[in-house]
Amino acid sequence: MDIQLNFINNSNDVTNSDVIIFQKNVATDFDELAVAWMVIRNCGFGDNHPFTFPMSMYVSASDSWGNYTPQLAANNGELYSMQLTTSGDKLVASGSGTSPREVQVRNDLPRGAINASIYKSGKLLATKTSIAPQQKAVFEFKPTIWIGVASQIVQGQVMNSAIISNINTELSLLGIASADIIMTGGGPGPNSTPFAFNLENIVTA
Template identity: 45%
Template sequence: MNIALRFINRSNDCGNSEVVLFQRDVVPEFDELAIAWRVIRYCGRDCIHPFAYSSDVEVALGDDNGNFSPRIAAANGSRLIVATHASGRPRLARALDGTVHSNIEVVNQMGRGAVNVNAFVAGRLMAAKSAVAPGQKAIFRFSPVLWIGVGSQIEEGRALASAVVSSANTPLELAGIASADIVMTGGGAGETAQPFQFKLENVLRL
């Protein structure tokens, strides 16, 4: 399901800051870093940046050369397996043994070779598990919550610096929402500068 969102800059910043949106995996690994799902740049005061968030997740394998396998839709509770294709390359497929709790599981069933497993939301990379070895599994579970904050030199689809993640402490709860505006206020320079704040407005519920 798609949720129509509009970012609106009502801050004292004139589009110089980069606004990043990302999700926190409900079952993160110790060394896992959040991925910059969407970065909004050069959005001036009173300007609007429309985009869509989807509750649907797609999973694909990836390698260190920037190649990806075809994506497979995977709702919470899905189990996927990684097997060896006739070509010798890893192949992602649906498991035949049903669902698994509320997680998305991707099990590496190859005899050898680690794989990178990627989760996409609305066509953009949201999370990744690197070097999943044979016999191991990548586990994803997302709640309908986007986190938002301000940073600099952020690259979409790349891991966020821990300082950005720790400072981006505003959750946007999207459960049961059809559309909403994300309004940014604050900012500025000198003694009158205020922290950036984000709030959902004009919320239309399902």
Template identity: 50%
Template structure:
């Protein structure tokens, strides 16, 4: 089930803050990139920014030439494979269950050529695994949670550096939620400023 969310700016920083939202692949053995899923800019005090956290994903493959396969809808528990077809060249197909019901598996079943595997939510990239060689499987496991914080010079859809990730350290659990507000407080100029905080309010249980 899709989760309806609404960012609410109650901070003392006006519309100067850039709020970054992303997810982490919890499989520490899979060195995938954390990508800025959403960057909220120019959202003034008492203003809101609604968005949706979808239940599933879309998967696309890109190669060294900058080509992307059509995005294929996917969900946890599925395995997708990039295969070679006589007419269409590279094609992404459903090929069975994943190794676990909580993960999404994507296999490079081509005979040659490494590729990057890109994962999307709500039309925006949320994660990627680069340089997946033939015969290698990329595994993605995302908990129903978002990481959120204030950062600068972060581009939506681009990887987040480890230094920036260390500053974006608030985890928002979405488990069992149908809709909620993510309320930002804190900030402000001068010595009286406080740390930014993010809390869920107006929660509707699923």
């Protein structure tokens, strides 16, 4: 079931900061870079920004020739493979993967690396690049989002590790149908406090 979220700016921000929302791929090593899934811009004091966080995700792949496959509905526990068919490279569902918690994408092309990407709401959520033939990418996401403030971030682009390390608010969406995300803190001068994000008005699923 999709989760209805509503970001509300109750902060003292005076620099019109961008609010970044993303998920971390926990299937791989700790230093994997995350993608800015959503960037909320120009949301002034008292403004709100409603959005839907879907449970469903989609997988796509691109090859070394610059071709992109259509997005396929992706389910945890499933394996998808990039194959050379009579019409060219194609991403196909290939049965069960090796973990029930992961979406796995294997490069079954005879040559050439591929990139694999996961999407939610049509927006890039995570990506893995340079997957060599017979190698696979693995994606696993906890039912949480990470949220924080940054600048000069482009939605859909990979963020550098310095930005990611500065964003340390993780909000669990487990069992939630809808909620407000309240941003507080910030402000000018020595009395300013760090930005904080809290879930309020939670409706359980």
